[in-house]
Amino acid sequence: MNYLKLSNCELENELKILLEKFEEIKKQNFRLDISRGKPSQEQLKLSLKMLDLDITKDGLDIFNYxxxxxxxxxxxLxxxxxxxxxxxxxxxxNSSLCLMSDVISFFFTHGVNNEKWDINDTxxxxxxxxxxxHFALCEHFGIKMIPIKMNHDGPDIDEIEKLVSKDESIKGMWCVPKFSNPGGEIYSDCIIERIAKLRPSSKSFxxxxxxAYSVHELYEKIEIKNIFKEIKKNNNENLVIAFASTSKITFSxxxxSAIGCKGDNFKSLCxxxxxKTIGFDKINQTRHVKFLTNSAKDIEESLRKHMLKHSEILRPKFNLILEKFKLNFCKNPIxxxxxPKGGYFISIKTFGSAxxxxxxxxxxxxxxxxxxxMFPYNLDPDDSMIRIAPSYPTLEEISKATKILILCIKISAIEKLKNHAS
Structure with a gap:
C-alpha cells in the first residue's frame, strides 16, 4: 500500500486501524531499550574464557608500574x-572515547610543537x-561544529577541501571510515586518498x-584503504590520529583502547x-593478547575467527529488521x-517525523x-533520521520492537500527510 497515493478518506480509515493496533500494543506493557549499540549477553559470553587465562608466565612484570x-x-594487536x-x-x-577526550584536552592545554588550539575559536x-x-565531546569542550554531508562513499570531500584550506580556526574532523555510525557507510578509496592529501591552513588541524568497527563485518570481509600508508605517501604524517578499542570485540x-599516530603527534602524546600515568592496565592488556592471538604472525586471522562468532549472533538480528522493512515499505515510499555490511547500527530516513x-x-x-x-547540537534539519541499535536484544525482542517501530512510522506518516493536505 502506497500512502502517497491514498485519498484522505482512505488515509483516515488506515489511521483508525493503526491506532487501534497501537492501543493494543500499549496494553502489553512491552519494555525494551535499543538506544545504544551494546553487545548482547550472548556476545559478551564469547570472551569469558579470557578471565581464566594464566597470565603469569611471560617474564614481563605486568603487575607493577x-x-x-x-x-x-x-x-x-x-x-x-x-x-x-x-x-x-x-x-x-578501557575506552577509546576517553582517549579522544584526552587528545582534545591536550591540544587545548599544550598542543603539538607548542601550537595550542584557541579555546574561544576552535x-x-x-x-x-x-x-x-563525537558531537557531545565537541559541545563539552565548546568546539563549534560545522556539519558536513555524509554520502554513500564518505563525507563530502569537495566541501572539506574548500573549508580546511580557507579557515585556520578549523582544527579537526571526525571520521568513522568503516561502517560509519549510524549509516554503515564505507569510505571509498578516492575519499581516503583525498583526505590524506588535505593541506589545511592550520598546522594544528x-x-x-x-x-571503532574496523573488524566488525556482518557478512564478507571488507578492506578499505590504509590511511597511514596514504598520509605517508603524501608526506602528511601529522594529519591523522587514529583511535580504536576492543569494546565490541571482548567486553564493552x-x-x-589505543591511539595510533606518527611523528610529532606520537612524541607529544607520549x-x-x-x-598523566605511569602506565595503563597491563594485566588486562596481557589477557587480551593471550585470548585474541596465538602468535604474532596470525593476529589478523585470530581476530577474524573471533569476530565471525560475533557476526553469527548479530547477522540474524539485522536481517530480520531489514526484511521487515522491505516487506512493509518497498512499495510504500514513506x-x-x-x-549496512557491518558495524552496529541501521539508520532510517523517515517522512519528516523522526x-x-x-x-x-x-x-x-x-x-x-x-x-x-545524529547531528551537531541535536539539530536534524529535516527531522527525518533515526538510529536503530539491534545488537543487545534477543531475536524475539527485535521482532516485537520492529513491529512497534513500523506501526509508529506508519501512524506518523499518515498524520504528516493529513496535515499537508489540510
Missing part, C-alpha cells in the same frame, strides 16, 4: 586494528548523520580517525601521558533505510536513540 605505551604484544605500525601505538584504558568538521558522542566495559516516531515508540515501551542526536 611502567611500560607507558603498553606491552609490546598489546601494541602489536592494536596496530592490526588501527592499521599502523606497533611502534606508533599507545595503549590506553571548529570541527562533523560529517552527519554521525556519532552522537588533525583528523580524528575512529576505527572491560576492553583495551610526553603528555608520561605526566521510509528509506541503510543496508521526533514523533521516537515519541510514539516510547509510549509503546520502545526506547530509541533521541531524534536529532
Amino acid at each position: 611502567g611500560i607507558l605505551c603498553g606491552i609490546p604484544d598489546a601494541r602489536l 592494536m596496530s592490526v586494528i588501527l592499521g599502523c605500525g606497533s611502534e606508533d601505538v599507545i595503549i590506553g584504558g 571548529k570541527f568538521l562533523a560529517p552527519c548523520p554521525g556519532y552522537d558522542r 588533525r583528523i580524528f580517525w575512529d576505527n 566495559g572491560g576492553g583495551i 610526553k603528555h601521558y608520561s605526566f 521510509l528509506s533505510w541503510s543496508k 521526533k514523533k516516531i521516537v515519541q510514539l515508540c516510547r509510549e509503546a515501551g520502545l526506547v530509541l536513540t533521541q531524534a536529532g542526536s
